Amino acid sequence: MAIIGKPDRGSVEMNAEECKGCGLCLEACPPKVLHLAEGLNRYGYHPAIYAGVGCTGCGICFFVCPEPGGIRVFRLDAVAAA
Amino acid sequence: MASYTVTHQKARAFYDTYERKAELQNQTHYCPGCGHGIVSKLLAQAIDELGVQDRTVLISPVGCSVFGYYYFDVGNVQVAHGRAPAVATAVKRSRPESIVIGYQGDGDLAAIGTAEIIHAANRGEPITVIFVNNGIYGMTGGQMAPTTLLGRKTATSPLGRDAMNEGFPLHVCEMLNSLEAPVYIERVALGNNKQIMHAAKVVKRAVENQVKGLGFSFVEVLSPCPTIWKMQPVEAQRFVRDEMAAVFGLCNFRDRTKEAQARPARAASPALEDLPRLLDLGNGSGEDAVAACPPQELDLRIKVAGFGGQGVLMLGEVLAEAGLDAGYEVSWLPSYGPEMRSGTSNCHVRLANHAIDSPLVSRPNVLLALNEPSLRKFLPAVEEGGLVLYNGSEIPGDCVRSDLRMVALPFTQLADELGATKVGNIVMLGALLEATGILEQGRVVGALKRLVHPRFFELDLAALARGRGEFRESASDDYLWGV
Ligand SMILES: Cc1ncc(C[n+]2csc(CCOP(=O)(O)OP(=O)(O)O)c2C)c(N)n1
Ligand code: SF4
Ligand code: SF4
Ligand code: SF4
Ligand SMILES: [Mg+2]
Numbered sequence: 001m002a003i004i005g006k007p008d009r010g011s012v013e014m015n016a017e018e019c020k021g022c023g024l025c026l027e028a029c030p031p032k033v034l035h036l037a038e039g040l041n042r043y044g045y046h047p048a049i050y051a052g053v054g055c056t057g058c059g060i061c062f063f064v065c066p067e068p069g070g071i072r073v074f075r076l077d078a079v080a081a082a
Numbered sequence: 083m084a085s086y087t088v089t090h091q092k093a094r095a096f097y098d099t100y101e102r103k104a105e106l107q108n109q110t111h112y113c114p115g116c117g118h119g120i121v122s123k124l125l126a127q128a129i130d131e132l133g134v135q136d137r138t139v140l141i142s143p144v145g146c147s148v149f150g151y152y153y154f155d156v157g158n159v160q161v162a163h164g165r166a167p168a169v170a171t172a173v174k175r176s177r178p179e180s181i182v183i184g185y186q187g188d189g190d191l192a193a194i195g196t197a198e199i200i201h202a203a204n205r206g207e208p209i210t211v212i213f214v215n216n217g218i219y220g221m222t223g224g225q226m227a228p229t230t231l232l233g234r235k236t237a238t239s240p241l242g243r244d245a246m247n248e249g250f251p252l253h254v255c256e257m258l259n260s261l262e263a264p265v266y267i268e269r270v271a272l273g274n275n276k277q278i279m280h281a282a283k284v285v286k287r288a289v290e291n292q293v294k295g296l297g298f299s300f301v302e303v304l305s306p307c308p309t310i311w312k313m314q315p316v317e318a319q320r321f322v323r324d325e326m327a328a329v330f331g332l333c334n335f336r337d338r339t340k341e342a343q344a345r346p347a348r349a350a351s352p353a354l355e356d357l358p359r360l361l362d363l364g365n366g367s368g369e370d371a372v373a374a375c376p377p378q379e380l381d382l383r384i385k386v387a388g389f390g391g392q393g394v395l396m397l398g399e400v401l402a403e404a405g406l407d408a409g410y411e412v413s414w415l416p417s418y419g420p421e422m423r424s425g426t427s428n429c430h431v432r433l434a435n436h437a438i439d440s441p442l443v444s445r446p447n448v449l450l451a452l453n454e455p456s457l458r459k460f461l462p463a464v465e466e467g468g469l470v471l472y473n474g475s476e477i478p479g480d481c482v483r484s485d486l487r488m489v490a491l492p493f494t495q496l497a498d499e500l501g502a503t504k505v506g507n508i509v510m511l512g513a514l515l516e517a518t519g520i521l522e523q524g525r526v527v528g529a530l531k532r533l534v535h536p537r538f539f540e541l542d543l544a545a546l547a548r549g550r551g552e553f554r555e556s557a558s559d560d561y562l563w564g565v
Contacts, residue, residue, distance in 0.1 A: 076086055
């Protein structure tokens with residue numbers, strides 16, 4: 001959801017409640033747009049975070065994440081012809 | 083403003099939150115980076131996409147994935163170690179419309195449960211099996227599994243797995259692929275994105291095969307266990323890709339889904355009342371019909387004992403069979419010694435008007451002793467007030483117990499007089515019937531007709547009558563009663 005210019009093709013919502021900070025999504029993401037947070041979630045893990053820029057919506061992180069609801073992936077809707 | 087639509091999210095087949103302690107309701111109990119989490123996700127996704135959540139029954143194993151029922155909002159059965167294929171068989175056969183998915187680890191499936199999976203596959207049970215091979219017993223802290231790679235150190239192979247000592251890694255797909263019946267067998271891995279995406283397709287295929295009514299489908303998933311392997315999740319993923327997949331080749335071993343015919347629905351079991359006719363039991367006349375309810379209160383715990391060849395087991399069988407016809411609950415348990423010939427032989431028979439807790443008779447209230455050693459051996463166990471029939475002309479002096487009703491008759495000799503030593507057991511049965519009045523004559527005759535060779539039937543009837551007669555006569559004498 002880039003603020004300026006062309007919007008990103010995708011986006012992700014990371015769920016710190018489920019995340020265990022395993023890092024598999026960081027490794028798997030082709031454009032490498034995910035990171036582990038400095039801080040801890042309430043279980044003591046550094047949860048994965050998305051800074052909000054560069055996601056292509058490919059969905060790979062969703063499949064490599066071992067947590068059922070760790071990640072939600074969105075894709076940009078086709079722009080309706082004006 | 084750009085708008086976005088969700089493309090991937092938690093599968094509906096998962097519960098939103100789990101029935102665990104409050105603070106853990108959003109957390110699975112898997113370690114970070116555990117392959118079980120990924121396999122579960124792929125499976126849940128497949129269930130969603132195929133629209134079978136409402137009729138799926140997941141069979142969870144013993145192992146780290148034991149808690150499938152916390153996460154999957156489907157029918158769940160958690161089973162004993164290694165037994166998922168047997169339970170899956172039962173569920174599928176009794177509810178053919180359900181989608182039955184066995185989920186097992188490698189210790190579960192390839193060690194303690196090896197026999198179950200082979201036979202389920204060999205029967206071609208139309209179920210789906212997901213086999214998570216992480217090369218270790220994860221749950222119990224890292225013992226060697228049959229699938230552990232050579233050289234790997236584990237709690238039970240501390241010097242590294244050595245083929246000469248622990249054998250070679252077991253290749254389950256290859257083994258199952260030697261069987262006729264399976265329809266679909268594939269090994270996949272969770273070693274990188276590509277492998278995981280492929281695994282997703284294969285897991286879905288394996289469930290879809292079942293939806294289409296095809297036969298046995300099996301997917302082995304090479305899966306990381308970062309905790310026990312003592313690796314970071316990313317490193318463990320690499321190990322799956324480079325080390326495990328090098329030993330366990332990734333391959334579709336079998337895909338007969340095109341040729342496979344949807345299995346016809348299993349024929350319904352015959353009705354209970356048709357069984358006697360189908361199994362050729364009895365003649366179907368009213369006389370032989372099983373009584374609806376037992377005629378009297380009864381709890382007979384009978385021990386029959388003697389030498390092999392004296393007809394000990396047959397005596398017990400006739401009693402149980404006749405009792406069954408009379409409407410009693412019965413059990414008959416032969417107890418074989420290691421010596422099949424010329425050894426001792428005994429059996430336990432129970433007849434009761436209530437459910438029988440155990441077929442084992444350790445405290446008999448009737449002892450039928452066909453020889454002296456059996457009398458001596460089992461007499462001490464007979465309950466106070468019980469009945470003892472002994473094959474001899476008198477009870478040995480040191481065996482007399484005044485708290486029992488003891489009757490000695492030379493049954494073998496009486497049988498000899500009838501011209502056949504071997505019907506001594508039936509003479510004894512006659513005496514027992516006379517002594518207790520427990521079973522109508524017709525029931526016993528019916529049982530004999532079914533159990534003994536027609537050639538001996540008349541002889542057995544004579545033996546029965548002789549036993550009854552001798553007992554009646556001797557009952558008038560005093561020497562019988564141990565007084
Ligand atoms: C009859 C029986 N024997 C042994 C055990 C102990 N036990 C629990 S889990 C397990 C091994 C599980 O290993 P695996 O199937 O590979 O599952 P993982 O935890 O690796 O996923 C064993 C031996 C048990 N629960 N029941
Ligand atoms: S959807 Fe693709 S691009 Fe976006 S964060 Fe996930 S892996 Fe990266
Ligand atoms: S893969 Fe899932 S659990 Fe692991 S760090 Fe990423 S979001 Fe967290
Ligand atoms: S011990 Fe291994 S298999 Fe078990 S939950 Fe942890 S990582 Fe998964
Ligand atoms: Mg295992």
